Amino acid sequence: MRRRGRRWAGLACAQAGREGVARLGVGAGGSRSPVGRRESRRCWCSPRGMEGTAVAVCEVDEKPTILMTDSLVIKNFLRKIVMVHPKLSFSLLCRAENEPTLNLLNGIALVVNYQHYVSRPEFGTSELFCSRIHPVLGHPIMLFIPDDVAEMGLSRELILTPAAALCPCPKVFSNQLNRISSISIFLYGPSCLPLISPSQEQPTTTVFKDTFHFIDWKKYHLCVVPNLDLNLDRDLVFPDVSYQVESSEEDKSQNMDPQGQTLLLFLFVDFHSGFPVQQMELWGVHTLLTTHLSAILMESHSMVQDSIEVAVDQALEQHHQAAKAHQKLQTSLSVAANSIMSIVTGSTSSSFRKICFQALQAADTQEFGNKLHKSFREITQHRFLHHCSCEVKQLLPEKNDAEQSTEDAHENSNLELLAGISKQVKNKRLRRGSLRQGVEDKQAFHSARAPSPSEAAPRPAEPTAASLTPSRAGPGRDLEDALWLQEVSNLSEWLSSDPGP
C-alpha cells in the first residue's frame, strides 16, 4: 500500500490449473463521477507474473465519496473478468466459480448464469425464465488496423468475435409478449481482459455513442437511445455501453411485460495469429486497444456490422418467432370476437341477443363488445404459445428421475403442444441452431486462443449456428435432436399462414 494522495490496494487472485494472466494491475483515477466518467479509470495488467497467481493492484483516492465510487469501478472491472475467466477467484469481491459456462468456439468460457447480467425478474415470474443465457456467435472477422495505430506498435492481426444473447431467456412464451428493454455491450480484449479506457479524452466506446453505427435497430423494430441512467452499485456485470429501448405506443397498449429483456452483446477482440504471445506484447496491445478500439472498429466498419448482425439476428430469432405468434393470436382472437359481434348485433332475434348480453352481463352492445374481447384475452392469458428451445433441453433424460418428474409436472400443459407435432418432425432435418448447444458445467479455464485462419478470415455473412462448441454428446443426442426438431417444427407451425383444415 502506497500513499500519494491515493491508495494502492493489492488483491490476490488465484488461478488454478493453468497459466494465464500473471498479474493484474487495476487502477482507478481521474474522474470522480460515479457513472458518466467511469471509463476514465485505468485498468491494466502487469506483464510481470508468476504461474497460477495474479495480483491486482488498485489505485484509489482516499476521499470517502471517491473511494466508494472507485471501489465500485474496481468491483465491476473484476466482475467483468470473472465472467470470462470463471476459474479466477477474487477473494475480495468477485467469484464466478462453480458457475455454469458455455465454451464458445474461440475458446472463451462465458458464464451463462443470467443473474450476473440482469436483475432478477419480478417476484412470481422467475420460474418463467431459463436460468441461463444462450449466446450465439457471429463470424470472427479480421480487423483492419489503421496506419496510425499500427505505427504505435500494433503489428499483429486482430480478430473480432461477437456473441449475442437475450437475457433473461423465457422458458415459454405466453400471450404476454416480452419486450426488449435494453441493450448491454461488453468489450473484451486479448486474454479476455475487459477493455476499459484509461482516460476520459479517449474513451474506448466513442464509436458506440451513435446507437446505429453497427446495428440497424430499425430492422428489429427497436427504438434505441443511449442509456444515461446507469447504476454502478448493483451486483451485476457493468456493461461498457448501454442502450435503452423506448417503448412504442403499441407496446404500451398491448399486453407487454414491463420489465423486459436485455440484449447482451459481447465483443471479443483477440490476436489472429496462432503464435504464442508474450505477456509484454499482450499488455501493450491491450493498452492500445483501450484507447484505439473505436478507430480499429471503424476501419472495418461493414465487416463488423455484418458479423454483429448475424449474432444479433440469431439471438433475436426466437424473440421474433414469439412476437409473430403473439401477433397471430391477437389477430385471431380479434377476428373471432368481431365475427361474434357481427352475428349478435345483426340478429333479429331479441331472445338470442338477450341471452348473449345476459351471459356476459352486458347492458348494451358496446359493453358486450368490450367484454367479449376481454373474455377472449383472459382465457388465453396463461396459455403458452411455445417453448424456448433451452426448455426442451431440460426435458432430456439425463436428469435424475426426481427432477424429470418435476419438470413433467410443470410442463404438462406445454407438452401437448409438442405431442401433436411429433409425427411431423420425424423426417424433418432442419439445421440445428446454436441455441440447442448444451451448457458446460465443468469449470475449465479457456484462454483466448487464436482461431485457425479459416475461422478468422473475413467472409460474407452467413448463419453461424454451429459456432458454439458442442458440449453434449452421447446416447442422449438422438433424443435431443428429436426434441429440437419438434421445437423447430412448433415454431414453423406458428409461422405458417395456412392454418389447415
Add this chain to the structure above:
Amino acid sequence: MAFAPMGPEASFFAVVDQHRASLLAALRSGGGEPAGGGVRPASSSEVLASIENIIQDIITSLARNEAPAFTIDNRSSWENIKFEDSVGLQMVSHCTTRKIRSDSPKSVKNFALILKILSMIYKLVQSNTYATKRDIYYTDSQLFGNQTVVDNIINDVSCMLKVPRRSLHILSTSKGLIAGNLRYIEEDGTKVHCTCATAVAVPSNIQGIWNLITDAKFLLIVEKDATFQRLLDDNFCSKMSPCIMVTGKGVPDLNTRLLVKKLWDALHVPIFSLVDADPHGIEIMCIYKYGSMSMSFEAHNLTVPAIRWLGLLPSDIKRLNIPKDTLIPLTKRDQMKLDSILKRPYVTCQPFWRKEMEIMADSKMKAEIQALTFLSSDYLSRVYLPNKLKFGGWI
C-alpha cells in the same frame, strides 16, 4: 324430341335399354334407392337458428371463463366412413370428432376463421343473397391465406350444421360442361337448350333447375375436357343420339356431381363413365359413383352408385392390341393410389373392377383414352364407344 338429331336405329340401344330396365327394377324393389339421411336442405330460419346456437354456446363458455371450442366430425378418417352399396361412402353416425380450440396455438386461427365464415353465412342467409367460395375468399384474402382454407372451412361448417352448402347460401363455381339431348329451366327462368355440337356450362344452382326434358338413352361422363371436346368434334352426341355428355374436367366440382345426381334422380337413364385406364381415372369415376371421403357427410346428395365403367378398361388394352409403346409405366405414386383404391370398402362389391385393377397392377402399365387414336384417329367415337354401348361392354 323434335330437336333430336337422327341417331342409330332403335335396336342399337337394346342392351342399354335392358340395362336401364334392370336399374329401374332395382329401384322399384327398393334395393337401389338411397335411404336418405345425412345432410338435408334446411330453411333459412333453421340455418340462422343453428348459427345462433353455436354463438350462444361460445358466449356461455366465455362467461364460465372456459375456452370455447368447435367440435367437428373428422372428415378425413376412413374410420368414420361406412360404405353402403346404394349410397356410396357416407359418414357413420357416431364418428370421431376433432376439437378446434380457441386457446391452442395450433387451432386458434382456424377457430377464428370458422367464426368469420359463420358470420358471413349468417349475413348471406339473412339477406337471401348468395356468394361463391371465391367471393368469400376475396373478402379478406390476406386473412384466409388461400382458397383451400376457405373451401375446407365451408365443408366443416356444412358438416357441423348438417346442412348442404346450398342452404348456407354458398355456391361453388362450376367448371363442368354438358352437351347433348337435354333442356331445362334455371331458377331465374332462363331456358337452357343443350345441343350435340356445343357444350354449355354446368349451372351453379343445381337445386334451382327444373323442367328437365330429354330423350337420352344414356349419359356419358367423360373424365377429361380434351376427350369431351374431341367427342363433340367427332359429332359423337349426334351419332349416338339421343344421349347426354358431361365432363367435370378432371376431379369434378360439387355442381357437376350435383347435376349428375339430379339427372339420375330425374331421368333414371344409364350413366356410363369414360376415364383413363389409370388409378387417377378410376379415382375420379369413384368420386362420381361413391363419393369422396371429405364430402361423405353429403353423400346422399352427390353419389350415383348406378354409374358403370364403360372404358377405358385395362383389359381393353390387351384385347384391342393397343401398341405397348403407347402405354405408360405406372409411377410409384400411381401404384400407391391403386393399392389404396383396392383397399377401399366398395371394391369388395365390384369384383370386375377389382379384376381390372389387378390387370393394371400386374402389367404395371397405364393408358390414356388417347391411346386409342393409335388404332385410328376417330376409333374412340366411331368404333370403341358404339361397340361398348351396343354390346354392353361396361362393368
